[in-house]
Amino acid sequence: MATVTLKGIKKIYPLSDDDKKKGKKGLFKKHEEEIEHEEKVNLQITDQGTVAVQEFNLDIADKEFIVLVGPSGCGKSTTLRMIAGLETISEGELYIDGQLVNNKPPKDRDIAMVFQNYALYPHMSVYDNLAFALKIRKTPKDIIDKKVRDAAEILGITEYLHRKPKALSGGQRQRVAIGRAIVREPQVFLMDEPLSNLDAKLRNQMRAEIIKLRQRIDTTFIYVTHDQTEAMTLGDRIVIMKDGFIQQIGTPYEVFHHPANLFVAGFIGTPQMNFFKTELAEENGQYYVPLFGVKFPMDAAHMEQIKEKGIKPQEITMGIRPEDVSICYEGGVEATVDVCEMMGSSLHIHTTIEDKEIVVIAQSKELPEDKQLGFAHGDKIRLHFDGHVLHLFGLDEKNLF
Amino acid sequence: MQLGKRPVWQTTLIYIGLILVCLFFLMPLLWILRTSLITKAEAYQIPPNFNVALTLENYIEVISDNGFGRYYLNSAIVALISTVLSVVLGAMSSYWLSRQPGNMTGAKLAILATQMIPPIVLVIPINTMIRSVGLNDTWMALVLAYLTFNLPYVIWMLLGFYDNVSKELDEASAIDGCSSLQTFFKVIFPLIAPGMMATAVYSFLVSWNEFVFALVLSGNATRTIPVAIAALETQNGVKIAELCASTILAILPIVLLSSFIKKYLVNGLTFGSIK
Ligand SMILES: Nc1ncnc2c1ncn2[C@@H]1O[C@H](COP(=O)(O)OP(=O)(O)OP(=O)(O)O)[C@@H](O)[C@H]1O
Ligand SMILES: [Mg+2]
Numbered sequence: 001m002a003t004v005t006l007k008g009i010k011k012i013y014p015l016s017d018d019d020k021k022k023g024k025k026g027l028f029k030k031h032e033e034e035i036e037h038e039e040k041v042n043l044q045i046t047d048q049g050t051v052a053v054q055e056f057n058l059d060i061a062d063k064e065f066i067v068l069v070g071p072s073g074c075g076k077s078t079t080l081r082m083i084a085g086l087e088t089i090s091e092g093e094l095y096i097d098g099q100l101v102n103n104k105p106p107k108d109r110d111i112a113m114v115f116q117n118y119a120l121y122p123h124m125s126v127y128d129n130l131a132f133a134l135k136i137r138k139t140p141k142d143i144i145d146k147k148v149r150d151a152a153e154i155l156g157i158t159e160y161l162h163r164k165p166k167a168l169s170g171g172q173r174q175r176v177a178i179g180r181a182i183v184r185e186p187q188v189f190l191m192d193e194p195l196s197n198l199d200a201k202l203r204n205q206m207r208a209e210i211i212k213l214r215q216r217i218d219t220t221f222i223y224v225t226h227d228q229t230e231a232m233t234l235g236d237r238i239v240i241m242k243d244g245f246i247q248q249i250g251t252p253y254e255v256f257h258h259p260a261n262l263f264v265a266g267f268i269g270t271p272q273m274n275f276f277k278t279e280l281a282e283e284n285g286q287y288y289v290p291l292f293g294v295k296f297p298m299d300a301a302h303m304e305q306i307k308e309k310g311i312k313p314q315e316i317t318m319g320i321r322p323e324d325v326s327i328c329y330e331g332g333v334e335a336t337v338d339v340c341e342m343m344g345s346s347l348h349i350h351t352t353i354e355d356k357e358i359v360v361i362a363q364s365k366e367l368p369e370d371k372q373l374g375f376a377h378g379d380k381i382r383l384h385f386d387g388h389v390l391h392l393f394g395l396d397e398k399n400l401f
Numbered sequence: 402m403q404l405g406k407r408p409v410w411q412t413t414l415i416y417i418g419l420i421l422v423c424l425f426f427l428m429p430l431l432w433i434l435r436t437s438l439i440t441k442a443e444a445y446q447i448p449p450n451f452n453v454a455l456t457l458e459n460y461i462e463v464i465s466d467n468g469f470g471r472y473y474l475n476s477a478i479v480a481l482i483s484t485v486l487s488v489v490l491g492a493m494s495s496y497w498l499s500r501q502p503g504n505m506t507g508a509k510l511a512i513l514a515t516q517m518i519p520p521i522v523l524v525i526p527i528n529t530m531i532r533s534v535g536l537n538d539t540w541m542a543l544v545l546a547y548l549t550f551n552l553p554y555v556i557w558m559l560l561g562f563y564d565n566v567s568k569e570l571d572e573a574s575a576i577d578g579c580s581s582l583q584t585f586f587k588v589i590f591p592l593i594a595p596g597m598m599a600t601a602v603y604s605f606l607v608s609w610n611e612f613v614f615a616l617v618l619s620g621n622a623t624r625t626i627p628v629a630i631a632a633l634e635t636q637n638g639v640k641i642a643e644l645c646a647s648t649i650l651a652i653l654p655i656v657l658l659s660s661f662i663k664k665y666l667v668n669g670l671t672f673g674s675i676k
Contacts, residue, residue: 014502016503016504084576085575085576086572086575086576105575106572106575106576107576107577107578107579107580108576111576112576113568113572113573113576115572115573117567117571119567119569119570119573120573121573121574121588122592123591123592130576132577132587133577133578134586136577136578136579136580137585157569180573180577184577194439271460
């Protein structure tokens with residue numbers, strides 16, 4: 001139970017010996033190559049080393065559940081490890097419960113952490129794994145026993161207390177790892193992709209248990225994942241990162257309905273948001289977006305903001321979520337079906353309009369009976385969407401509104 | 402392959418083969434044992450006479466007249482101290498090395514390089530150094546000399562074991578509230594122990610059997626068993642019966658040690674950590 005404040009946090013990993021040998025020249029070359037391959041992580045490499053995290057500012061309230069999410073290599077683990085004290089902080093200030101802890105070792109920060117690979121002590125029984133931190137802190141034996149048994153009870157691992165971690169399944173090990181953190185009753189609970197080693201079914205189950213757990217032990221959580229479902233379902237607020245920079249901080253609702261930039265818009269939501277390069281045009285004071293020969297007018301709410309912010313007509317990228325596109329029988333735009341994925345209650349329909357791909361989600365029970373199992377390749381359907389569901393991004397990739 | 406369904410004749414052949422191989426390796430040893438247990442006169446007999454009475458007189462002579470007890474003690478002390486020192490120092494250095502952020506290629510290569518130098522090259526320089534600090538004819542001289550090859554060996558061997566112990570365990574224990582020392586002794590040490598045991602046994606064997614350094618660096622007071630055995634090859638010929646008796650005495654503790662330590666050696670091989 002504590003607030004955590006990160007002020008201008010920055011992490012520079014020193015160059016490894018290999019990098020140094022290659023010399024600066026080689027490094028810059030490498031950097032250029034990375035820019036060429038856009039899918040590669042695009043971290044800043046300076047004289048001092050690799051900048052893994054920068055300009056990280058975040059105020060975490062007491063008992064808040066914060067999720068750090070982003071693609072691989074964006075600096076999530078690095079941030080978490082700096083909070084834990086496992087990595088030095090290159091620049092900036094870190095406060096836990098109002099105290100500056102930059103130079104405090106992990107043991108003095110009163111945090112607990114669940115590792116991706118569990119990191120259970122293999123030579124100790126489950127009981128001793130849970131009790132270890134308390135023993136180190138010289139807690140009286142009877143209190144240790146009570147806490148360990150309580151935690152085991154919560155997590156349903158009482159019957160395994162005397163087993164070694166080797167004799168447990170992945171899900172059980174994960175519970176022990178969480179249990180080891182619970183018994184500590186720490187101020188802050190850190191978790192680094194705790195579910196990523198579990199199979200899909202177990203992951204869903206454990207996710208639900210973490211939600212339950214959170215209601216019981218009510219403390220500050222910082223949770224790292226690259227899975228947006230976990231981020232959306234667990235977080236009070238989500239921090240979306242890319243290449244070491246924060247892209248957006250917001251509630252799941254905010255990041256979904258009002259993504260700050262193109263990256264967030266594309267990252268959150270499956271299937272991905274559809275993007276089209278077009279423009280924001282004006283006709284007699286009414287703004288609209290021309291696309292596929294149709295003019296999509298901005299609704300009143302958007303118009304108000306356009307006036308307020310003095311937004312000018314300009315080139316934009318328009319985004320629309322697959323669930324905001326509907327199938328209609330008159331009007332709209334004609335699209336050709338490429339692939340149709342049956343997801344159970346809904347259909348993901350991949351279509352093309354004038355060589356541009358657009359994905360649509362349709363609820364199968366809202367379709368005519370003969371189409372409920374899906375459309376065939378080459379079928380023609382008509383698509384429609386309203387101006388109020390459009391997301392508009394300027395050339396700087398930022399949300400216009 | 403079908404299990405447990407090997408025909409009898411095959412099994413018999415396999416066993417005969419195994420016995421032959423064992424005999425091949427055991428013959429010299431058995432011969433030494435025989436020679437150590439017969440009288441001197443019989444020992445020199447060629448062709449050998451198989452129908453002889455057994456006697457312990459060679460052992461008695463070796464122990465009482467040649468001061469073998471003393472050499473035993475020297476060997477044991479030197480081997481033990483150098484093993485303990487190299488395992489304790491090596492375990493810590495190796496741990497530090499394996500937990501460094503870079504891959505420490507330079508340091509690792511240097512350690513390996515020490516194993517590439519033939520020990521005999523080092524004998525003269527080390528002898529000179531030992532004399533210049535006045536340590537000649539002391540146990541310490543041999544202990545220090547043995548450290549030059551035992552310590553790098555231990556560091557090198559344990560590196561592999563430490564690398565097998567996930568760094569996340571160090572981190573987990575740091576977060577659980579351990580200092581570095583507590584992490585080492587409560588978490589890492591128990592996991593490394595089988596490896597340490599195996600490494601220690603090897604160091605002990607090497608030190609116990611070491612000859613070249615011992616020959617040059619030990620004096621009358623610190624003579625070790627290998628040197629003492631070699632001394633039985635005198636100008637007047639090889640004292641074959643005493644030589645065999647002392648050889649058996651030299652082997653004995655190692656045989657006992659290895660049967661006691663077998664389970665640790667096996668553990669050392671099947672060692673692994675939870676991922
Ligand atoms: N010890 C290190 N030395 C140098 N660079 C490092 C080190 N650890 C991480 N990095 C770099 O810092 C960047 C951020 O790494 P980090 O582990 O925080 O990513 P992540 O967001 O957790 O990714 P993932 O989802 O794959 O775990 C990566 O590009 C990585 O290459
Ligand atoms: Mg990570």
